[in-house]
Amino acid sequence: xxxxxxxxxxxxxxxxxxxxxxxxxxxxxxxxxxxxxxxxxxxxxxxxxxxxxxxxxxxxxxxxxxxxxxxxxxxxxxxxxxxxxxxxxxxxxxxxxxxxxxxxxxxxxxxxxxx
Amino acid sequence: xxxxxxxxxxxxxxxxxxxxxxxxxxxxxxxxxxxxxxxxxxxxxxxxxxxxxxxxxxxxxxxxxxxxxxxxxxxxxxxxxxxxxxxxxxxxxxxxxxxxxxxxxxxxxxxxxxx
Numbered sequence: 561x562x563x564x565x566x567x568x569x570x571x572x573x574x575x576x577x578x579x580x581x582x583x584x585x586x587x588x589x590x591x592x593x594x595x596x597x598x599x600x601x602x603x604x605x606x607x608x609x610x611x612x613x614x615x616x617x618x619x620x621x622x623x624x625x626x627x628x629x630x631x632x633x634x635x636x637x638x639x640x641x642x643x644x645x646x647x648x649x650x651x652x653x654x655x656x657x658x659x660x661x662x663x664x665x666x667x668x669x670x671x672x673x674x675x
Numbered sequence: 676x677x678x679x680x681x682x683x684x685x686x687x688x689x690x691x692x693x694x695x696x697x698x699x700x701x702x703x704x705x706x707x708x709x710x711x712x713x714x715x716x717x718x719x720x721x722x723x724x725x726x727x728x729x730x731x732x733x734x735x736x737x738x739x740x741x742x743x744x745x746x747x748x749x750x751x752x753x754x755x756x757x758x759x760x761x762x763x764x765x766x767x768x769x770x771x772x773x774x775x776x777x778x779x780x781x782x783x784x785x786x787x788x789x790x
């Protein structure tokens with residue numbers, strides 16, 4: 561079974577703190593993604609990475625950065641957390657499947673509260 | 676640009692009744708289509724996918740979906756729901772040849788099954 565793990569299920573941080581969210585996948589997938597999920601807005605892509613040390617901005621990269629030093633690990637960094645970054649953060653990795661297309665596998669999510 | 680519209684934000688239904696969750700997409704090229712389910716406090720899990728071939732796709736937990744190219748729809752159906760189907764459901768699309776399988780998600784439909 562594909563496993564995507566995230567370092568914390570719940571996190572509470574103060575405004576201005578630097579926050580690290582870690583994601584690890586155990587299936588040697590090339591591509592990894594960070595989304596945030598907010599009620600009524602669905603999932604929005606923050607950043608993705610298609611290889612070690614490579615990254616691409618998604619739809620809402622402002623206020624975030626990422627790091628991918630090893631294939632299995634993709635970190636999301638909030639340089640200076642703000643209250644509007646309170647959200648559920650979901651990590652995913654993807655695999656090219658027979659028949660074409662990529663299938664994404666998700667971690668359990670980290671619910672971040674910034675006070 | 677691609678987009679996904681889930682026409683109902685909430686769908687209440689009684690146990691053992693049939694249900695249909697609607698999804699329409701827009702894209703200028705051919706697409707792959709997915710339905711994911713999210714149970715409370717969990718990540719997303721793949722229910723089913725359409726890559727090519729038969730337009731009727733069967734997934735896990737008795738769900739199925741039909742791809743209709745002329746109507747650009749991919750509605751999800753189940754003939755008889757259970758209490759355990761209570762969850763949020765997300766429709767997603769990616770383009771043929773798209774970059775590393777980036778998915779565009781709809782805003783989700785909350786299915787609430789009542790006894």
